[in-house]
Amino acid sequence: METNKKIKDSxxxxxxxSIFSLITTALGAIPLAFKVILKKLIxxxxxxxxxxxxxxxxxxxxxxxxxxxxxxxxxxxxxKLLSESFINQYDSIYGNFKFSFIINKYLKGKExxxxxxxxxxxxxxxxxxxxxxxSFNPTNESKITGFLAISEEGWILQEKEIINDVIxxxxxxxxxxxxxxxxxxLKKNHKPLIKFWIKFQNRLKLExxxxxxxxxxxxxxxxxxxxxxxxxxxxxxxxxxxPFVIEKLQICLEIFNNIYNIFLRPSDKFYSYIYAQIERIAxxxxxxxxxxxKRLRTWESLYKYNLIKVGKMPEPxxxxxxxxxxxxxxxxxxx
Numbered sequence: 478m479e480t481n482k483k484i485k486d487s488x489x490x491x492x493x494x495s496i497f498s499l500i501t502t503a504l505g506a507i508p509l510a511f512k513v514i515l516k517k518l519i520x521x522x523x524x525x526x527x528x529x530x531x532x533x534x535x536x537x538x539x540x541x542x543x544x545x546x547x548x549x550x551x552x553x554x555x556x557k558l559l560s561e562s563f564i565n566q567y568d569s570i571y572g573n574f575k576f577s578f579i580i581n582k583y584l585k586g587k588e589x590x591x592x593x594x595x596x597x598x599x600x601x602x603x604x605x606x607x608x609x610x611x612s613f614n615p616t617n618e619s620k621i622t623g624f625l626a627i628s629e630e631g632w633i634l635q636e637k638e639i640i641n642d643v644i645x646x647x648x649x650x651x652x653x654x655x656x657x658x659x660x661x662x663l664k665k666n667h668k669p670l671i672k673f674w675i676k677f678q679n680r681l682k683l684e685x686x687x688x689x690x691x692x693x694x695x696x697x698x699x700x701x702x703x704x705x706x707x708x709x710x711x712x713x714x715x716x717x718x719x720p721f722v723i724e725k726l727q728i729c730l731e732i733f734n735n736i737y738n739i740f741l742r743p744s745d746k747f748y749s750y751i752y753a754q755i756e757r758i759a760x761x762x763x764x765x766x767x768x769x770x771k772r773l774r775t776w777e778s779l780y781k782y783n784l785i786k787v788g789k790m791p792e793p794x795x796x797x798x799x800x801x802x803x804x805x806x807x808x809x810x811x812x
Contacts, residue, residue, distance in 0.1 A: 487575070494571035501570075502563040510548045517547045564741055565654075568594040572604060576631060580606055583625055591615060593647045595629060597744035598639070602629035605647040616655040642745065650743040671730050675723065682719050685712045707775060714772045721765040728754050728761075 525540040552559065572592030573580070580590050585608070593605040604627050611620035626634040626643045634640050688695065689712060693705060732754055739747065 490571060490574045494567050494574060497570050498563050498567040501566045502559060505562055506552060506559060509551065513548050513551045514544055517544065521547065561741060565594060568592070572606075576604065576606065576627065579625070579627060579631060579633070584608065585622070588622055589615075593650070594741075594743060596643055596646050596650070597742065597746070598642055598646065599745065603627065603634070603643045604629060605644055607647075607651075646743055646745060646748065649748060650739060653739055671726055671733065675726050675730070678719060678722050678726070682716060685715055688712065710775050711772065714768055714775060718765060718768040718772070721761050721768070725758055725761050725765075728758055 521540055521543045524543055525536055528534045528539050529536040569592055572594075573590075576592060580592070583606075584590060588608045588610060589612070591607040591609075593607065596603045596605065606625040606627065607621060608623045608625070609615065609621040611617050614620075624644050624647070626640045628634065634643065689709075693709065732751065735747075735750075
């Protein structure tokens with residue numbers, strides 16, 4: 478490491494950084510408030526009108542009160558997002574103050590700079606200082622001119638392997654942070670969808686087991702034994718596929734529940750966990766595809782009896798669930 482003077486933490490800088498972070502986080506919450514107002518305006522007007530007509534309560538005051546309540550509820554629900562924004566703002570602002578001497582030493586011309594959150598590798602804390610020629614759009618990676626990896630104490634790293642690892646961890650964090658939180662394919666509101674599919678699969682399994690235990694009495698009107706045998710095969714294949722489907726969904730839900738660690742505590746340990754889960758999903762999918770092949774053949778047999786017209790089995794929605802988490806992480810994790 479380069480023998481610069483060790484940079485110590487400062488309580489004054491921490492206080493100043495906290496104040497600035499609160500201000501910027503509050504300013505960032507303003508668009509959320511306007512979004513709530515636009516979404517809830519009609520319902521607020523309608524409710525205020527009812528209260529005015531029934532109880533003769535001041536219409537304007539009631540309307541404002543209802544909108545404020547809606548905004549406060551939304552802010553409470555989005556507390557995790559706001560706290561994440563505050564922590565990242567604090568890390569960046571405090572880093573700018575703390576490492577200003579190093580930043581200016583390597584700053585060239587009209588370059589902009591950005592200090593990363595604390596990055597943990599092998600339980601050691603590091604930072605990355607990013608330099609670029611971008612103006613208002615830091616998402617454009619083509620404008621990045623370079624990175625400087627340093628320890629939390631301010632030593633400039635010299636070991637090439639550690640430098641590459643720390644910068645790769647930062648670039649993964651950077652990509653996910655500046656793009657949609659959970660990737661291109663998966664949105665935050667898909668978490669309830671994952672829970673729905675878990676419930677659906679559990680319910681489907683229960684119904685099939687009931688049907689089998691009842692010896693398919695509901696199908697007594699079907700006299701063709703071959704068709705009944707095909708329907709039973711389909712049920713058996715659904716039950717065979719069930720453990721793979723459930724495990725994939727539960728893995729995705731687990732990743733969902735831990736995804737904010739990417740922003741608050743980027744580390745080699747967390748990304749290793751992500752890779753392990755992605756690899757597990759890939760292995761499960763290989764086994765699951767074997768069952769899908771059998772199910773397609775069984776459906777083709779059923780189609781021959783002209784009971785159900787099947788062109789091509791649709792891919793189940795749960796295959797989309799793993800995409801958003803895995804694609805971006807893989808793309809930037811091994812650069």
